[in-house]
Amino acid sequence: MSVPVRISIDAMGGDHGPEVVLKGVAISQARHPDTEFVLFGDESRLKAVLVSYPALAAVSRIVHTDVVVGMDDKPSQALRAGRYKSSMWRCIDAVKQHQADAAVSAGNTGALMAMAKVNLRTMPGIGRPAIAAIWPTLKGESIVLDMGASIGATAQSLVEMAIMGAAMARTIFDIPQPSVGLLNVGVEEIKGVEEVKEAGRLLKEDTHSDMRYHGFVEGNDIGAGTVDVVVVEGFSGNIALKTAEGTAKQIATYLRAAMGRTWRARLGYLLARDAFQMLREKMDPRRSNGGVFLGLNGVVIKSHGGADAEGFAAAVDLGYDMVRHQLLTRIEKSLLSRPAARAASGPAEAAVAEGQS
Structure with missing residues (x-):
């Protein structure tokens, strides 16, 4: 029998509280009986909800927390008020302390990214993390990143996102050599800002066989499924997601x-x-609910704040898949095969966007 996947849950995050969160966890647990959970939040509320889900209660442990990060809190405020003691921080810290294999929260996006980055740190060779989402297309599904972890991107950070996105595509789509495209205002090489054009040049020179650089793609190519992985900086990526x-x-x-x-x-x-x-x-939208924070020393999944139980279950399912299929190991192997890219990576070029939720 395989080793259980342990997932920590920020049970207080999101718009609907533990009633919807735990119902979603119970749905996911029924689909993946080899899962165990650590639930962070108000113990009395969590126990009252768990009465309705005895199968989930049997494989769960509750850790009481008094502090809840608000959906409107700025990341800096959330860090000051919730560091070490909020349900969100403790949920992430469980991954760092090896008490859980993945963390899932429907809470404030900016606060979750800030806490995850401070607590888990970025992987060697990654300047800053990105949020990757699974996008339905005419051909099936693709991966799009960054969905808003930070604003702006250097050429090097776009290359790093391409490496991470390709590793995720190999993990969940089982594609040996995913195709990767850079989102641009046109497919011609002379178009776009300098960072995107430089990233295109670097990816074209990449000779590793774990991904195939397609070139520039436009907005309509995302839904068409032109490539397996679409790379875009966070500001434009978040607008594209909300527009879709x-x-x-x-x-x-x-x-x-x-x-x-x-x-x-x-x-x-x-x-x-x-x-x-x-x-x-x-x-x-519930089918593809859940964004993966790529580039961290741990698996963190962000669910939409307004997700219903089925939507939150999809986010938990995603965390399960990322652990079972060893996403972090695949990213690490891809980075280790590119020493030049690893050496070029420096500290994060931009702060986490304030006010995301």
Whole structure:
């Protein structure tokens, strides 16, 4: 029997509190019986919720914490008020202390990144971490990073993201040589800011067989699935993510309104119900909920703050997969094969973006 995967949970993070978080953990635990959990938060509230999930309670340990990081707290405020004692910090620290293999939180993104970076530190060869998300495409799924861990990027940090994103693609998609593209305003080599053009030159010169550099890609290439990994700096990446989520909700609203407008439309919906159900499942943001903080000495998963139980379960599932398939080991091997890139990496060039949530 395999060794259980241990996951620490910030049970107080997110918009809905432990009631939704623990329901999501219970859903994930049912899918992965070889999982154990450490739950951080208000002990009395957690015990009251766990009564409804005896199977989860049997494989969980509660650690009481008094401090909760607010969704509107700035990272600097969260560090001052919650360092060493908040449910978020203790959840991350469990990974550092080898009490857990991965940490999952639906809390404040900026605070989570700041705490994870201070506590776990970045891996050798990585200047700063990035948030990677799984993106549904016409061909299946791809990985897009950075989704907003920090603003701006040097050419070297874009190369580091490409290495980490390719390692993640090999981990979850089982692709020996993932294709990697740099998001740009055009596919021509003369277009774009200097950092992106320089990163393209460096990636083109990369001769390692663990990834294949495709070249520049545009915004429409993300959903088309042109490449397995799309690399973009955090400001643009976060805008792209929020735009896609908003567009998906807009289309769903349009469809609901159109299908109920006339009796013919309602009849058409009934006849094509299976097709609409398939579309709904493809567009369901819960399926891809969960961003991976890449570049840290530990696995940290960020769930959307407003995720429901199914959405949070997807984030826990992602943490499980990252541990089972040894994501960190794969990233380390990729970095070790590139001594020049490792030597060029310095301290983080930019601070974590303030005010993300």
